[in-house]
Amino acid sequence: MMPLIPRLTSLARFARVLRRDIDAVRNAIDLPWSNGQAEGQINRLKTIKRAMYGRACPELLRARMRQIDIAKLHTK
Template structure:
């Protein structure tokens, strides 16, 4: 048996779920690991917005928060 399939004999339901999910999206997983493109810049902006929201929530109005999100380089 290939070493990569040994998990099938273990009692680890979470690992089984992960393996099934990877198997379903195998083309996307391979593309994500082999293609040169990434979404790093977008993820950086999303992370910045997620950090700003709790800091500003309830302290300022929506307009100032909107300016921070749109104008910060």
């Protein structure tokens, strides 16, 4: 028995999502602004936090986030 609703191809699904968010798509094409830099920094910080989870003190985590000289922390 054939389903009542035909399956959408990947391309059709992609087009449907684009149509649903058409304002965002137009803005991304037309406007010169981008949040790529902010997203990149957020991704970098989350990666550092995941890598250090449960392994170090908060001071060392802050140092990695700010890129401070870690050697100074070991002299405390």
